[in-house]
Amino acid sequence: xxxxxxxxxxxxxxxxxxxxxxxxxxxxxxxxxxxxxxxxxxxxxxxxxxxxxxxxxxxxxxxxxxxxxxxxxxxxxxxxxxxxxxxxxxxxxxxxxxxxxxxxxxxxxxxxxxxxxxxxxxxxxxxxxxxxxxxxxxxxxxxxxxxxxxxxxxxxxxxxxxxxxxxxxxxxxxxxxxxxxxxxxxxxxxxxxxxxxxxxxxxxxxxxxxxxxxxxxxxxxxxxxxxxxxxxxxxxxxxxxxxxxxxxxxxxxxxxxxxxxxxxxxxxxxxxxxxxxxxxxxxxxxxxxxxxxxxxxxxxxxxxxxxxxxxxxxxxxxxxxxxxxxxxxxxxxxxxxxxxxxxxxxxx
Numbered sequence: 001x002x003x004x005x006x007x008x009x010x011x012x013x014x015x016x017x018x019x020x021x022x023x024x025x026x027x028x029x030x031x032x033x034x035x036x037x038x039x040x041x042x043x044x045x046x047x048x049x050x051x052x053x054x055x056x057x058x059x060x061x062x063x064x065x066x067x068x069x070x071x072x073x074x075x076x077x078x079x080x081x082x083x084x085x086x087x088x089x090x091x092x093x094x095x096x097x098x099x100x101x102x103x104x105x106x107x108x109x110x111x112x113x114x115x116x117x118x119x120x121x122x123x124x125x126x127x128x129x130x131x132x133x134x135x136x137x138x139x140x141x142x143x144x145x146x147x148x149x150x151x152x153x154x155x156x157x158x159x160x161x162x163x164x165x166x167x168x169x170x171x172x173x174x175x176x177x178x179x180x181x182x183x184x185x186x187x188x189x190x191x192x193x194x195x196x197x198x199x200x201x202x203x204x205x206x207x208x209x210x211x212x213x214x215x216x217x218x219x220x221x222x223x224x225x226x227x228x229x230x231x232x233x234x235x236x237x238x239x240x241x242x243x244x245x246x247x248x249x250x251x252x253x254x255x256x257x258x259x260x261x262x263x264x265x266x267x268x269x270x271x272x273x274x275x276x277x278x279x280x281x282x283x284x285x286x287x288x289x290x291x292x293x294x295x296x297x298x299x300x301x302x303x304x305x306x307x308x309x310x311x312x313x314x315x316x317x318x319x320x321x322x323x324x325x326x327x328x329x330x331x332x333x334x335x336x337x338x339x340x341x342x343x344x345x346x347x348x
Contacts, residue, residue: 007048012039021048025066031059043068043086052078063088063107072096074139082107089158095139108156108164109141116159120167120187121206121225127153127169127189149173150194170196170213179205180218190215190234202244209234211257219244226252233257238286251291260288 007026010019015037021027025046031039033053041050043064050061050068055075062081063070067088072080074094082088083100086107090096093112101107113119113134125134130144130153143153152175154168166186168177174194179186182201190196190213198207202218208225209215211232215224226234233254238246239261252258262270262283270283279290 007046020044021064022046023064031057043084045086047086092141095133095141097142097145099143099145101143103154103156103166106156108158110158110160111141113159114161116157116163116165117187117206119159120165120189121208121223123208123227127171127191129153129171132157132167132169147171151175152177152196170194170198174212185220188215216240217246217248219246221247222249224248224250226250226254226258228252228254228257231257233259235259235261236288237261238288239263244285246286247289248287249289249291253290 005022005024007024008021009028010030012029012031013035016039017037018040019029020042021029021044023044023046025044025048027044027048028051029041029049030051031054034056035054036056038058040060040062042062043050043066045065047066048064048068051071052059052061052073055073055077057077059078060081061070061072061079063084063086065084065086068086069089070080071091072078074092074096078097080090080096080098081100082098082102085102085105087105088107089110090098090107091110096109111134119125119134125132128140129149130147131140131142132155133140141155143155147153149171150173151171152168153171154166156164156166158164166182166184167189168179168186169189170177170191172191172194174191174196176197176199177188177190178199179188179201180199182203184201185203185205186201187206187208188198188200190198190209195212195214196210198209198213198215200207200216200218200222202220204220204222205217206223207215207217208227210227211229211234213234214237215234216237217224224236228234235258236248236250270281272279272281281288
């Protein structure tokens with residue numbers, strides 16, 4: 001049901017229909033809300049619009065190689081197939097079941113959220129295995145059915161105002177979320193159930209880490225939110241060093257749960273200052289800003305009070321105090337795990 005050279009506009013009602021659109025682009029297929037039957041709609045390669053309003057029909061919407069716009073109603077009877085490799089825009093306010101999704105094509109899911117960055121950083125979403133859902137709804141965006149419990153998935157998500165983020169998250173029992181080859185900024189999400197390794201792109205990334213997660217940020221200016229459990233926290237791994245400038249803005253740091261891992265030979269080069277109401281530490285090309293609610297007027301007050309959000313450091317006047325056994329163990333690992341070796345810092 002198509003013309004080989006020109007675009008078409010088709011409205012589908014009851015019955016079984018198989019529609020293959022021409023490659024001219026600009027075609028529209030609209031499935032009525034009351035329609036039933038089995039329907040297979042295949043876009044051409046020029047960029048078409050596929051719209052499904054029916055929750056009664058069994059519908060497959062196959063994107064083409066062009067830039068298609070696909071509107072899904074999110075019913076269990078619907079499948080959006082993105083395996084043709086086009087740069088498609090999928091409207092999924094009620095969730096969607098999809099297959100063949102590759103975020104590298106640029107294909108993006110549009111969700112019913114006003115600000116996608118706020119929704120992610122505020123925790124108004126949930127990753128499951130090969131799926132993501134927002135606002136506690138029961139309508140996830142599924143890109144990999146029956147996905148393994150250990151692994152990761154990446155989504156391009158846009159909100160109702162046109163803001164777009166690439167979001168990579170670990171599955172329910174953890175996994176490696178590796179953005180080291182990414183060319184743009186992204187959001188990397190761990191979880192509370194299993195240890196995840198989050199590796200940034202070096203392009204001003206955002207990290208949301210749960211208990212037992214490990215973060216390797218990469219360069220750039222990164223925002224890190226730590227969501228600890230009552231007994232475990234994440235580790236920020238800064239042992240790789242490098243020549244590129246790195247600024248990490250860290251919120252949620254709890255020195256009894258979280259750790260900052262640095263090379264042992266970097267300890268004597270750590271400098272500290274109290275800047276704009278928060279502790280700032282630097283060593284080499286790495287700056288960490290520990291965002292807290294403390295209103296202390298001086299670094300001295302912070303270092304000599306119980307450390308509930310900051311790590312123990314040396315700033316040239318103060319030194320870490322830990323016994324020889326701890327020192328030997330940590331230095332044999334070539335790491336300083338700050339929160340495991342401090343309880344206080346004293347003047348020399």
